[in-house]
Amino acid sequence: QVQLVESGGGSVQAGGSLTLSCPASGNISNINCMGWYRRLQGKQREMVAIIEASGTTTYADSVKGRFTISKDAAKNTIFLQLTTQKPEDTAIYDCFADELDPEYENYWSQGTQVTVSS
Numbered sequence: 001q002v003q004l005v006e007s008g009g010g011s012v013q014a015g016g017s018l019t020l021s022c023p024a025s026g027n028i029s030n031i032n033c034m035g036w037y038r039r040l041q042g043k044q045r046e047m048v049a050i051i052e053a054s055g056t057t058t059y060a061d062s063v064k065g066r067f068t069i070s071k072d073a074a075k076n077t078i079f080l081q082l083t084t085q086k087p088e089d090t091a092i093y094d095c096f097a098d099e100l101d102p103e104y105e106n107y108w109s110q111g112t113q114v115t116v117s118s
Contacts, residue, residue: 002026002107006095009112016085016116022095022109023077030099034078035069038091039111048093051078063089085116 008020024031035050035058049069050058057069068081082089095109 002028002031002097002099002105004095004097004107004109006093006109006112009093009114011115011117012085014085014087014116014118017081017083018085018114020080020082020093020095020112020114021077022079023075024097025076028076028097030101031097032100034071034095034097036080036093036095038089038093038114040088040091045094049080082114085114087116087118089116090114 003025004022006020006022008018010018012018024034031053033050033052036048037045038048039045046060048060048063049067051069051071059067066084069078071078092111092113094111097107099105
């Protein structure tokens with residue numbers, strides 16, 4: 001089992017910045033990748049950013065150049081820097097972790113609200 005406890009959400013003005021953090025604890029040795037999805041009001045959950053164990057990153061087109069995902073391997077923590085935020089970034093941001101061995105497992109945080117006002 002992997003536990004994820006996310007923090008760092010809040011309210012900002014358009015153009016502002018926030019940093020989300022998501023430390024992983026428990027049996028973390030088989031984590032293959034971690035990242036964030038977000039739930040926009042009235043829409044399905046969408047991928048925001050992913051960082052693989054190798055360090056390879058993937059971003060949604062809507063956040064490229066504005067959001068940065070990183071990790072501190074020593075602290076088993078990933079971070080998402082949200083900069084130049086737009087009102088359409090308002091959502092609940094969910095941190096996740098995936099395992100592939102010995103079988104696929106998927107873990108989620110409790111989610112954190114990010115609100116961007118114009």
